[in-house]
Amino acid sequence: TPLIKLVDLEKKYISQNNAVTALSGINLDILKGDIFGIIGMSGAGKSTLVRCINFLEKPTGGTVIIGDKDLSLLNDKELRSVRQEIGMIFQQFNLLMQRNVEDNICFPLEISGMSKSEGRKRASELLELVGLSDKKKSYPSQLSGGQKQRVAIARALATNPDILLCDEATSALDPTTTRSILGLLKDINKKLGITIIIITHEMAVVEEICNQVAIIDKGRLAETGKVEEVFSKP
Numbered sequence: 001t002p003l004i005k006l007v008d009l010e011k012k013y014i015s016q017n018n019a020v021t022a023l024s025g026i027n028l029d030i031l032k033g034d035i036f037g038i039i040g041m042s043g044a045g046k047s048t049l050v051r052c053i054n055f056l057e058k059p060t061g062g063t064v065i066i067g068d069k070d071l072s073l074l075n076d077k078e079l080r081s082v083r084q085e086i087g088m089i090f091q092q093f094n095l096l097m098q099r100n101v102e103d104n105i106c107f108p109l110e111i112s113g114m115s116k117s118e119g120r121k122r123a124s125e126l127l128e129l130v131g132l133s134d135k136k137k138s139y140p141s142q143l144s145g146g147q148k149q150r151v152a153i154a155r156a157l158a159t160n161p162d163i164l165l166c167d168e169a170t171s172a173l174d175p176t177t178t179r180s181i182l183g184l185l186k187d188i189n190k191k192l193g194i195t196i197i198i199i200t201h202e203m204a205v206v207e208e209i210c211n212q213v214a215i216i217d218k219g220r221l222a223e224t225g226k227v228e229e230v231f232s233k234p
């Protein structure tokens with residue numbers, strides 16, 4: 001059974017005198033342990049899909065099922081607890097500039113009620129995992145783009161989520177750094193068994209790391225399947 005199931009997902013943005021259908025008829029199964037790529041051009045509906053997967057945006061039709069939970073049936077408190085199972089990383093890293101690396105990673109742990117000393121211990125383990133143990137006391141402004149994304153990955157993994165949702169996570173990085181971040185994600189997938197969703201407009205990213213792919217075009221699912229099968233079609 002899939003870990004994440006998108007069922008007839010639809011999102012229409014309705015304003016005073018027009019409606020934009022950003023997504024429609026999206027049916028997708030993502031299995032535990034997958035590295036699942038979702039690729040599409042600008043305007044295809046990727047950002048909308050990211051926000052619908054964790055119900056930050058309520059779909060106007062269909063639903064999202066994570067594990068055994070139908071998100072459309074949950075109240076706000078239950079949704080917050082489901083969202084704790086989804087770590088996220090972004091194109092712009094979204095680190096807290098006033099906090100050093102260690103304190104950035106501890107931030108979600110503090111919110112979840114972990115003690116400071118336990119948080120520090122967990123941060124050390126995570127920094128080792130992402131290969132940045134020597135930058136514990138550095139501030140984000142002192143780091144390269146790739147290092148910032150490693151910190152963001154460590155922070156996203158802090159609370160031990162089942163799912164890592166990557167929204168254009170390598171789009172601000174050069175090709176070499178991109179490759180090293182994708183290598184790290186692959187490693188993490190293998191070591192932790194975490195399910196990874198990669199949202200991108202770059203074919204090369206999907207080819208490098210994903211086992212499954214879905215192509216979205218103008219809000220619809222154009223194609224889905226194993227990467228080698230989908231990309232080898234003429």
Ligand code: ADP
Binds near residue numbers: 013021046047049
């Ligand atoms: P992508 O992330 O692939 O670039 P988006 O999800 O941002 O695509 O946008 C999909 C479509 O929905 C676009 O036509 C966009 O203009 C429209 N859209 C996105 N967000 C809104 C919004 N808040 N209100 C109205 N239209 C929106």
Ligand code: ADP
Binds near residue numbers: 043047
């Ligand atoms: P991206 O390409 O990363 O999706 P955009 O610049 O398309 O970024 O969108 C940035 C923000 O603007 C998003 O929150 C999106 O929902 C909103 N947005 C995009 N298109 C529209 C639109 N046509 N009307 C209103 N809001 C929009």
